[in-house]
Amino acid sequence: MNYILFFSSSFLCLFNAAVYSQCNGSVGNCEKKYNAVSYLTTHNAFNTDSEGFSFPNQHLGIADQLNQGVRAFMLDVYDFWGTTTQYHGSFALGTQALSSDLNEIKAFLDVNSNEIVTLILECYVSANEIESELISTGLMPYVYTHVNGTAWPTLQEMINLNKRLVLFSDVADASPTQGWYHYVWNFAVETHYSVNNVNDFTDDYNRGDSLNDLFIFNHFVTNGVTGTGMDSEAAIANEYNFLLNRIELNYALKGKFTNFITVDFFELGNALDVVNSL
Numbered sequence: 440m441n442y443i444l445f446f447s448s449s450f451l452c453l454f455n456a457a458v459y460s461q462c463n464g465s466v467g468n469c470e471k472k473y474n475a476v477s478y479l480t481t482h483n484a485f486n487t488d489s490e491g492f493s494f495p496n497q498h499l500g501i502a503d504q505l506n507q508g509v510r511a512f513m514l515d516v517y518d519f520w521g522t523t524t525q526y527h528g529s530f531a532l533g534t535q536a537l538s539s540d541l542n543e544i545k546a547f548l549d550v551n552s553n554e555i556v557t558l559i560l561e562c563y564v565s566a567n568e569i570e571s572e573l574i575s576t577g578l579m580p581y582v583y584t585h586v587n588g589t590a591w592p593t594l595q596e597m598i599n600l601n602k603r604l605v606l607f608s609d610v611a612d613a614s615p616t617q618g619w620y621h622y623v624w625n626f627a628v629e630t631h632y633s634v635n636n637v638n639d640f641t642d643d644y645n646r647g648d649s650l651n652d653l654f655i656f657n658h659f660v661t662n663g664v665t666g667t668g669m670d671s672e673a674a675i676a677n678e679y680n681f682l683l684n685r686i687e688l689n690y691a692l693k694g695k696f697t698n699f700i701t702v703d704f705f706e707l708g709n710a711l712d713v714v715n716s717l
Contacts, residue, residue: 492533677708
């Protein structure tokens with residue numbers, strides 16, 4: 440009898456594993472709603488020294504970021520001589536066609552059917568131009584549309600629908616047919632992002648309404664003169680206890696779950712471990 444019970448329990452575990460495969464790295468995430476999950480997020484994700492940018496915010500490119508657990512990306516998007524292009528501050532410091540990174544995201548989503556990716560755009564081009572990029576790179580079928588004020592789906596529901604790319608923009612210029620182009624400040628609130636020392640982080644809200652569903656937790660330190668990332672400060676800010684303690688203190692003060700943990704040089708420290716803990 441004991442053998443039969445053991446076999447039955449093992450079979451049940453195998454059955455559950457088949458039904459609920461992991462979602463963004465964890466079986467436990469599958470039945471959580473999109474706004475009840477934390478995502479490791481890279482600030483100026485495109486601005487990497489591996490892609491030849493001067494004064495980067497990240498060392499590794501988008502493909503490596505994806506492969507190492509990053510699931511949300513902050514991208515600055517401009518029109519540069521007719522091409523939808525990413526750069527930070529000045530094109531003289533380096534440029535990258537948006538399509539290049541979108542192609543890497545498309546390749547990742549194609550082969551990782553249980554992963555959900557989010558883009559948060561600082562946008563200086565139109566929604567129509569972003570749509571053209573999504574169509575040309577083949578990402579449009581993956582794009583999820585959310586109606587503000589309704590409940591977010593679970594990760595498993597998004598996976599079942601194969602709508603696994605969520606896009607936010609800081610410009611509200613979507614047409615009625617572009618419901619997928621979410622104006623970020625209708626959906627999220629953020630902490631301040633102009634921090635020049637690890638001792639200067641604040642829990643005060645910046646843009647967005649505190650009642651919005653999503654919370655962007657800006658946790659990066661930039662050079663006060665150049666506005667660029669600093670390895671030494673990132674290593675301190677991304678250390679497990681430093682980051683987790685700041686998030687827990689913020690929750691104690693605000694009672695708001697942290698969704699997008701936004702960091703520079705994500706591989707320094709333990710930011711992914713903090714996301715997994717949350």
